[in-house]
Amino acid sequence: MIEMQDVYKTYPNGVIALNGISVRIKQGEFVYVVGPSGAGKSTFIKMMYREEKPTSGKIMINGVNLANIKDSKVPLLRRNIGIVFQDFKLLPKLTVYENVAFALEVIEESPKNIRKRVMEVLDLVRLKHKARFYPNELSGGEQQRVSIARSIVNNPSIVIADEPTGNLDPDTSWEIMDIFERINDRGTTIVMATHNREIVNTIRKRVIAIERGKIARDEVKGEYGYET
Ligand code: ADP
Ligand code: ADP
Numbered sequence: 001m002i003e004m005q006d007v008y009k010t011y012p013n014g015v016i017a018l019n020g021i022s023v024r025i026k027q028g029e030f031v032y033v034v035g036p037s038g039a040g041k042s043t044f045i046k047m048m049y050r051e052e053k054p055t056s057g058k059i060m061i062n063g064v065n066l067a068n069i070k071d072s073k074v075p076l077l078r079r080n081i082g083i084v085f086q087d088f089k090l091l092p093k094l095t096v097y098e099n100v101a102f103a104l105e106v107i108e109e110s111p112k113n114i115r116k117r118v119m120e121v122l123d124l125v126r127l128k129h130k131a132r133f134y135p136n137e138l139s140g141g142e143q144q145r146v147s148i149a150r151s152i153v154n155n156p157s158i159v160i161a162d163e164p165t166g167n168l169d170p171d172t173s174w175e176i177m178d179i180f181e182r183i184n185d186r187g188t189t190i191v192m193a194t195h196n197r198e199i200v201n202t203i204r205k206r207v208i209a210i211e212r213g214k215i216a217r218d219e220v221k222g223e224y225g226y227e228t
Contacts, residue, residue, distance in 0.1 A: 001060070001061075001062060002023075002024070002048055002059075002060070002061055002158065002189070002191070003023070003024050003025075003058075003060040004021050004022055004023050004024075004047065004057065004059050005022050005057055005059075006020055006021075006022055006056070006057040006058070007020070007022070007056075007057035007058070007059060008020060008054060008055045008056045009040075009047070009052060009054050009055050009213075010055045016213055017040045017043040017213055018043055018044060018047070018054070019040075019212065019213030020214060021044065021057070021210075021214065021215060022215075023208065023215060023218070025189060026189075027157060027187070028187050028188070028189060029189055029206060030180075030181075030189075030205040031189075031190065031192070031205065031206045031208055032192055032200050032205055032206070032207045032208070032224075033045060033191065033194070033209075033210060034194060034195070034200060034207055034208070034225065034226065035209050035211050039210045039213070040210045040213040041193040042193065043213075044193075045160050045162055045191060045193055047059055047066075048061065048158070048191065049077070049078055049081045049083055050066055053066075061077065061080075061158070062080065062157060062158075064077070079107065079154050079156070080154075080156050080157055080158065081157075081158045081159075081160060082148075082150075082151030082152050082154070082156040082158070082159040082160070082188075083159075083160050083162075084144070084147055084148055084151050084159065084160070084161035084162070084164045085147065085161075085162055085164075086162060086163040087167060088140075088143045088144055088146070088147045089147065090135040090143055090147060090150075091135075092134065092135050092136060094135075095131065095132050095133060095134055096122070096127060096130050096131050096132070096133050096134075096138070096146050097118055097131040099146055099150055100118045100121060100122060100146065100149045100150045100153050101115075101153075103150060103153050103154055104117060104153055117153055118131075118149075118153065121150075121153050122149055124149065124179070124182065124183075125145035125146070125148055125149045125179055126145070127142060127146060127149065130142065139172070140167055140169075140172065141168055141169075141172030144164060144165075144167075144176055145175075148176070148180070148183075152183055152188070157187075157189060158189040158190075158191065159183060159188055159190050159191070160191045160192075161190070161191070161192040161193070162193050163195065164176055164192065164194075165177070165194065165196050165199065166194075173196060173199060174199070177199055177203055181203070196224075197224040197226070200222075201224050204221040204222070206218070206219065206220055206221070207219050207222025207223065207225070
C-alpha cells in the first residue's frame, strides 16, 4: 500500500512541484500517472522511493512512514521497490546477467540462489538467451527488458516506472507493457508515469492525472485525456 496525505514539495529554487497531494494505492493495483510536462509526475513518483523528500505531508509505504526512515535505511526500503527508468540505466561494463544479479549480490544471497533467481527473471522478460551479452549489444527494447528484470529480481511489492516506453518504438512499447502486465498479475503494484496515449487508452487501468502539482483526475479504467 502506498499512501500520501497532504504532500507538498517546493524545490530549493522555489518551484512548487507538488501542491497538496493525497492518494491511496492498494497492493496489486496498476496505476498510470499522466499529465502535461512539468506537472509534477516525476516528483510524485520520486516521493515513493525517497529520491525526493516532501516539504510537508505524510508518505506511508507498506505501513512504514518514510519520515521515520533514516537516509542509511533507504537502500533497505528500495529492496522492496523496483525502479525502471526511461533511459534504462544499465551498467555498461556488466553483462545482462551481471546487471540483474548485482542487486542480489549486494544482499549476499548464495551463488546458487542468485543464479536461479536471475535466470527466472530473465526467462520472464524472455532474455535468457542473451544473458552473456553487454547492454550495447542489445536493442532499446531488450535493454528495457533487462532493466525490468533487474527491478523485480528482489521480489519487490511495488514497481515504479518513469516513462518506461519513452525511448521505444510502438511495437517494442507494447512488448514492455505485456511484461508489466505479467508482473502485475503476480500481485505486484505497478505505478507508471507515461505520455503514451495509445497504451493508456487501450490497456485500461486506473489513471491519476497530475496538473500543476495537484491531482486533477483519478479514475478507475481511465483515459489519457490529453491531445499529445
Ligand atoms: P513532470 O514529471 O510532470 O514533467 P516534474 O516533477 O519533473 O514534472 O517537475 C515539476 C516541476 O518541478 C517543474 O516545474 C520542474 O521544472 C520542477 N523541478 C523538477 N525537479 C526539480 C529540481 N530538482 N529542482 C528544481 N525544480 C525541479
Ligand atoms: P529493435 O528494432 O527491436 O530495436 P535492433 O534492430 O536494434 O532491434 O536489433 C535487432 C537484434 O539485433 C536484437 O536481437 C539485438 O540484440 C541485436 N543487435 C542489435 N545491435 C547489436 C550489436 N551491436 N551487437 C550484437 N547484436 C546486436
